[in-house]
Amino acid sequence: MKVEHIGIAVNNLAASIRLYEKLLGSPCYKTESVVSEQVNTAFFRQGETKIELLESADPGGVIARFLEKRGEGIHHIAFEVGDIEAEMSRLSAEGFALLSSSPRPGADNKWVCFLHPRDTGGILVELCMERKES
Numbered sequence: 001m002k003v004e005h006i007g008i009a010v011n012n013l014a015a016s017i018r019l020y021e022k023l024l025g026s027p028c029y030k031t032e033s034v035v036s037e038q039v040n041t042a043f044f045r046q047g048e049t050k051i052e053l054l055e056s057a058d059p060g061g062v063i064a065r066f067l068e069k070r071g072e073g074i075h076h077i078a079f080e081v082g083d084i085e086a087e088m089s090r091l092s093a094e095g096f097a098l099l100s101s102s103p104r105p106g107a108d109n110k111w112v113c114f115l116h117p118r119d120t121g122g123i124l125v126e127l128c129m130e131r132k133e134s
Contacts, residue, residue: 004080004128005043005050005108009066009073013055017042020051034107039063041107052078052107076114078126084111087127091115105131 010016017028020042030043038061044051054075056064066075081087084103092098097116106112110128117124 001080001082003049004078004110005052006074007052007054007076007078007124007126009054009063009070009075011055011067011072013040013042013053016053016055020044020053024051030108032107033057034105036104037062037106039107043108050108076124076126078112078128081127081129084113084127084129088113091127095119103127103129 008016013031017031021027021044024044024046026044026046028042028044030041032041032043033039034041035057038056038058040055040057042053044053054063056062056067058064063075088098088103096119099114099116103111103113106126106128109131111131113127115125115127
């Protein structure tokens with residue numbers, strides 16, 4: 001449907017929040033810990049797109065390993081979808097490797113699923129869909 005957000009891995013969330021507030025000229029509107037993903041996040045809104053800063057909450061977590069290998073920078077691009085399960089099925093049938101077999105709860109009240117970068121030109125792609133209140 002659209003680019004929902006761009007995820008940026010950072011070493012120090014507090015320092016990066018200050019940097020991005022100056023850079024974007026707007027305040028961070030939300031911080032959140034996502035225990036299942038072992039990350040602390042901060043969100044900024046720039047027009048229709050959001051920027052998500054990602055700090056590892058675990059020294060052995062995915063973001064910590066990313067930072068160790070590549071340093072700070074763009075970690076993933078997230079696309080909003082209307083039906084995440086249908087999109088996962090479609091992409092799986094097209095030969096894309098999904099990093100989970102079902103959507104997982106993610107930051108900012110979203111269901112998420114990631115596609116393996118080896119199938120997407122080296123870019124970690126996230127599918128995300130708003131979680132409905134039940």
